Amino acid sequence: xxDTQTPAPPKxxxxxxxxxxxxxxxxxxxxxxxxLAAFIGAGWWLLRDLPSLAELDNLQxxxxxxxxxxxGILIGEFGKERRSLVKLAEMPAQLKHAVLAIEDARFYExxxxxxxxxxxxxxxxxxxxxxxxxxxxITMQLARNMFLTKDKTYTRKLREILLAYKxxxxxxxxxxxxxxxxxxxxxxxxxxxxxxxxxYYGKELKDITLAEAAMLAGLPKAPAAYxxxxxxxxxxxxxxxxxKRMLELKLIDKASYEQALAEPxxxxxxxxxxxxxxxKAEYAAEMARQQMVAQYGEKAYGMGxxxxxxxxxxxxxxxxxxxxxxxxDYDRRRNYRGPEGQMLLPPAEEDRNDAIEEAxxxxxxxxxxxxxxxxxxxxxxVTVQTxxxxxxxxxxxxxRFAAAGLRSSANDVLRIRPGSIVRVIQNAQGKPEIAQxxxxxxxxxxxxxxxxxIRALVGGFDFKVQNFNRAAQAWRQPGSxxxxxxxxxxxxRGVGPATIVNDAPLSIKLDPKDEKxxxxxxxxxxxxxxxxxxxxxxxxxxxxxxxxLDYIGVPYARDYVTRFGFEKRQVPPYLPMALGAGxxxxxxxxxxxxVFANGGFRVDPxxxxxxxxxxxxLLLQAQPRIADQNAIRAISPRNAFLMNNLLQGVAQHGTxxxxxxxxxxxxxxxxxxxNEARDAWFxxxxxxxxxxxxxxxxxPRSLGxxxxxxxxxxxxxxxxxxxxxxxxxTYTMPQPTGVSQHGGEWYxxxxxxxxxxxxxxxxxxxxxxxxxxxxxxxxxxxxPTEEGEPEETSEPVPDGTQxxxxxx
Numbered sequence: 010x011x012d013t014q015t016p017a018p019p020k021x022x023x024x025x026x027x028x029x030x031x032x033x034x035x036x037x038x039x040x041x042x043x044x045l046a047a048f049i050g051a052g053w054w055l056l057r058d059l060p061s062l063a064e065l066d067n068l069q070x071x072x073x074x075x076x077x078x079x080x081g082i083l084i085g086e087f088g089k090e091r092r093s094l095v096k097l098a099e100m101p102a103q104l105k106h107a108v109l110a111i112e113d114a115r116f117y118e119x120x121x122x123x124x125x126x127x128x129x130x131x132x133x134x135x136x137x138x139x140x141x142x143x144x145x146x147i148t149m150q151l152a153r154n155m156f157l158t159k160d161k162t163y164t165r166k167l168r169e170i171l172l173a174y175k176x177x178x179x180x181x182x183x184x185x186x187x188x189x190x191x192x193x194x195x196x197x198x199x200x201x202x203x204x205x206x207x208x209y210y211g212k213e214l215k216d217i218t219l220a221e222a223a224m225l226a227g228l229p230k231a232p233a234a235y236x237x238x239x240x241x242x243x244x245x246x247x248x249x250x251x252x253k254r255m256l257e258l259k260l261i262d263k264a265s266y267e268q269a270l271a272e273p274x275x276x277x278x279x280x281x282x283x284x285x286x287x288x289k290a291e292y293a294a295e296m297a298r299q300q301m302v303a304q305y306g307e308k309a310y311g312m313g314x315x316x317x318x319x320x321x322x323x324x325x326x327x328x329x330x331x332x333x334x335x336x337x338d339y340d341r342r343r344n345y346r347g348p349e350g351q352m353l354l355p356p357a358e359e360d361r362n363d364a365i366e367e368a369x370x371x372x373x374x375x376x377x378x379x380x381x382x383x384x385x386x387x388x389x390x391v392t393v394q395t396x397x398x399x400x401x402x403x404x405x406x407x408x409r410f411a412a413a414g415l416r417s418s419a420n421d422v423l424r425i426r427p428g429s430i431v432r433v434i435q436n437a438q439g440k441p442e443i444a445q446x447x448x449x450x451x452x453x454x455x456x457x458x459x460x461x462x463i464r465a466l467v468g469g470f471d472f473k474v475q476n477f478n479r480a481a482q483a484w485r486q487p488g489s490x491x492x493x494x495x496x497x498x499x500x501x502r503g504v505g506p507a508t509i510v511n512d513a514p515l516s517i518k519l520d521p522k523d524e525k526x527x528x529x530x531x532x533x534x535x536x537x538x539x540x541x542x543x544x545x546x547x548x549x550x551x552x553x554x555x556x557x558l559d560y561i562g563v564p565y566a567r568d569y570v571t572r573f574g575f576e577k578r579q580v581p582p583y584l585p586m587a588l589g590a591g592x593x594x595x596x597x598x599x600x601x602x603x604v605f606a607n608g609g610f611r612v613d614p615x616x617x618x619x620x621x622x623x624x625x626x627l628l629l630q631a632q633p634r635i636a637d638q639n640a641i642r643a644i645s646p647r648n649a650f651l652m653n654n655l656l657q658g659v660a661q662h663g664t665x666x667x668x669x670x671x672x673x674x675x676x677x678x679x680x681x682x683x684n685e686a687r688d689a690w691f692x693x694x695x696x697x698x699x700x701x702x703x704x705x706x707x708x709p710r711s712l713g714x715x716x717x718x719x720x721x722x723x724x725x726x727x728x729x730x731x732x733x734x735x736x737x738x739t740y741t742m743p744q745p746t747g748v749s750q751h752g753g754e755w756y757x758x759x760x761x762x763x764x765x766x767x768x769x770x771x772x773x774x775x776x777x778x779x780x781x782x783x784x785x786x787x788x789x790x791x792x793p794t795e796e797g798e799p800e801e802t803s804e805p806v807p808d809g810t811q812x813x814x815x816x817x
Contacts, residue, residue: 083286100215103261148173195232316620411445495566499560503765507766510539609649612634689704
């Protein structure tokens with residue numbers, strides 16, 4: 010506006026505004042209607058999924074599902090309830106005052122939502138940059154804990170508010186407080202204050218002191234952080250704050266306040282320890298839980314079920330240690346990858362402690378490998394804080410592994426700085442050092458070959474960090490660990506350990522529609538020429554395995570391997586099946602190897618030996634198939650004998666020769682490494698125990714060694730089996746009828762030289778005069794197929810198998 014312009018009179022401006030409103034009246038009404046409809050729709054959407062309040066009437070003490078090892082060790086406990094119900098009138102007044110003082114001092118003055126508290130918290134949060142006070146009332150907490158998730162979303166918060174109003178419309182304030190104090194989680198698997206009093210102090214609720222009441226009242230905010238068992242220092246700080254708050258609210262006098270502050274902490278540790286499941290068997294315990302829920306539904310969590318598994322806890326600890334040590338050893342040979350996450354550190358100590366605790370909720374401790382947040386960082390010293398509030402100073406050798414992240418040149422991904430979330434372990438000298446969770450994963454499962462009982466099972470590095478069970482759920486290519494099943498089939502077609510197989514280049518057209526031929530290769534790209542089947546298995550020659558399978562026929566072999574418990578859909582109907590192109594889990598592979606270990610019987614893996622209810626009544630008793638009793642015979646005793654002999658040769662003279670370090674001559678097994686070393690396997694056994702060891706990445710990629718089976722999976726297997734077999738006498742499988750030795754080698758009696766024995770495979774034109782005539786005659790014969798055997802056509806090799814490069 011220029012100096013010469015004058016503003017329009019107010020009357021004219023008003024007339025213009027009215028004209029604009031008239032012109033856009035329909036648009037404004039339509040907009041208002043849309044906004045109203047959106048609010049109504051949002052309200053309906055939030056209300057439609059609000060849960061029923063029936064659970065408010067069904068609150069009752071329930072006994073959790075408990076899972077034990079075969080030797081009586083508690084390895085798992087499931088269910089929300091370790092609860093004793095107490096009427097509000099029977100709860101000590103000092104406990105009620107302590108809870109109200111810290112959680113909701115105006116509980117009896119406001120409605121379901123404390124609008125004054127919301128305003129106060131909002132202003133405080135604005136002043137602290139987004140982190141400050143909360144405004145959840147006790148009724149809102151009850152709604153969240155009983156009916157909703159803990160997701161920090163606006164939608165969940167709105168539903169929490171609506172549900173709180175719904176609860177207070179049908180329950181009085183006293184009833185709400187009673188429900189809250191009986192159901193709130195207080196750590197140590199305790200729900201409700203009566204249960205917590207027994208677990209922490211070994212007392213009835215009516216007998217706790219003011220100091221004990223204040224400490225219990227501090228637990229709902231963070232049961233892990235303020236747990237007096239885990240972190241007594243931080244628990245005492247929280248206790249003192251609550252006592253001070255009670256004094257300010259005139260709920261206690263000065264003398265009571267000072268007496269409570271001076272009272273020493275006395276915990277009933279023995280009482281608490283009886284409830285704690287022993288660690289390192291979580292994957293097995295979870296499998297048992299899933300089976301019980303499948304059997305009994307959600308009721309399983311409150312029936313007091315006592316589940317006794319087949320797990321031997323000593324074997325379980327050995328398996329856990331073997332997997333964990335192997336994965337950490339592998340990871341330490343790689344570079345530091347950087348912190349797991351990053352957070353902002355509030356300046357105020359209380360806010361900072363809360364923020365650290367919240368940030369670490371998604372980074373659970375992995376046994377001794379704890380998560381912590383960096384407070385200060387320099388190339389010479391790093392200070393971190395754990396979830397319990399303990400500050401640790403790391404320097405010198407403790408920074409060596411993560412040194413790259415402390416350099417000034419480190420990029421943002423690698424850099425360790427205040428707010429970084431890192432892992433800390435104690436070294437051999439008891440000093441803290443920065444570590445990292447391994448990316449590589451592993452699994453180990455061990456079965457009793459006589460009946461299939463699962464004696465140990467580890468499904469990954471740490472169940473709390475990732476509960477995917479690789480031992481039972483990971484479908485991976487088995488590589489050369491599958492070859493023995495093909496060779497077992499070949500023994501029944503006249504092939505034997507002394508059969509000469511040409512380890513020479515091979516080109517096969519698998520798909521008639523594709524001009525490209527499949528050319529399998531040995532792991533080291535070399536060929537040995539004529540070689541015995543025994544030597545071919547010892548050296549894991551891929552070309553030998555493919556030629557043997559081609560000779561006996563894919564349809565026959567594919568049908569034969571179902572004897573070991575594999576399904577046809579797992580085994581591809583083409584020649585790469587000889588190299589493990591199918592899909593198996595470690596548990597399935599272990600089941601297959603029990604047939605070789607127990608003399609030829611197929612047994613079914615099982616985990617649960619018996620289940621009883623809370624009164625001790627037997628509900629379920631395992632009835633396993635037992636070798637040489639009621640189990641199905643999968644292969645003949647002589648086939649099992651020869652395969653055991655061949656697999657002992659692998660352990661003593663082949664790719665698994667490192668097993669000789671165990672000082673035993675009664676071990677047998679087979680290594681396996683899939684294409685590009687994406688999977689490392691060793692499947693091996695002693696007469697008393699079969700174990701399968703696996704290493705790899707969840708998102709398959711190379712492990713970085715062409716002999717991963719022998720260099721990674723085998724040492725993991727040995728770490729487990731060495732203590733398991735200590736002191737056991739050497740076992741020799743008895744010689745069955747139908748086999749005999751000639752010239753130092755084993756033969757089936759009806760397949761001896763010149764009597765149905767296949768002397769050579771792929772040997773036509775190879776210069777071996779003493780065998781040439783016999784081989785020519787044999788190769789001209791057709792292998793008869795079993796009656797009714799279906800014809801199958803070859804299919805293209807799936808991605809990842811074209812190179813044919815599998816294990817040694």
